Amino acid sequence: MVSASRLPILRRKGIGKGLTMQELAGKNALVTGGARGIGAAIAIALSEKGANVAITYERSADSAERLVRTIEENGRKAVAIKADSADPVAIQRSVDETVRALGGLDILVNNAAIARYNNIADFTVEDIDALLAVNVRGPVLAAKAAIPHLKEGGRIITIGSAGADRIAGVPGTVYYMTKGALQAFNRGLARELGARDITVNLVQPGSTNTDSNPETGEFADYQRGLSALGRFNQPEDVAAAVAFLATPTARQITGTILTVDGGALA
Secondary structure (H helix, E strand, O other): OHHHHHHHHHHHHOOOOOOOOOOOOOOEEEEEEOOOHHHHHHHHHHHOOOOOEEEEEEOOOOHHHHHHHHHHHOOOEEEEEEEEOOHHHHHHHHHHHHHHOOOOOOEEEEOOOOOOOOOOHHHHHHHHHHHHHHHHHHHHHHHHHHHHOOOOOEEEEEEEHHHHHHOHHHHHHHHHHHHHHHHHHHHHHHHHHHHHHOOEEEEEEOEEEEOOOOOOOOOHHHHHHHHHOOOOOOOHHHHHHHHHOOOHHHHHOOEEEEEEEOOOOO
């Protein structure tokens, strides 16, 4: 994940300085699990394009507040909402608070997720339930809560995993199963909302340099070996894909899976 200490670095790279086209000016976005890592990079990328941004977080309060200040310093509205993405009440409340704080909702990014690994024979029911609650039920309920607020041109973008198409690590079977479920959800919801001119897309990152999976970690060389480019994603690479799908330029793209994996599926 992107730690709060990396935010100044992101700004030096131009992220958060308002240097890009304001294609999302006047739009309001909610990024679940947005305090750190890929979520934080997405929040900054959307604000860079002009959007006001709400983020949810569960435990990273300090990182969330620093991110809010970064976005506000760039002239956008921002709010951090403490919400457990396994809790249906908290999910609904986070959407309601976003609408109240920002004045509406145009873009939902389902980013919040958890990862737990084990062989099937050793997987506990509690871990299975936790993965399903956050990684599958969470995006469904967030979309359910957001849909009444979305107008023509609205966007729902969900973060999946390239592992849904290529399971590289045996202990990840249940985790990748939850990411595979998002593919069907993405296609079905795109059909459901197409008549309202709301697009629905899925971004599938490959190995990404975050606190939980650093590019200097124990298994990093193995992961790099799976990629045609031989390197990890940076969170900004995933964020760029999300930001593109949120813009009017992507108005004809829906029900699509955009995989950002350096060619691991090539």
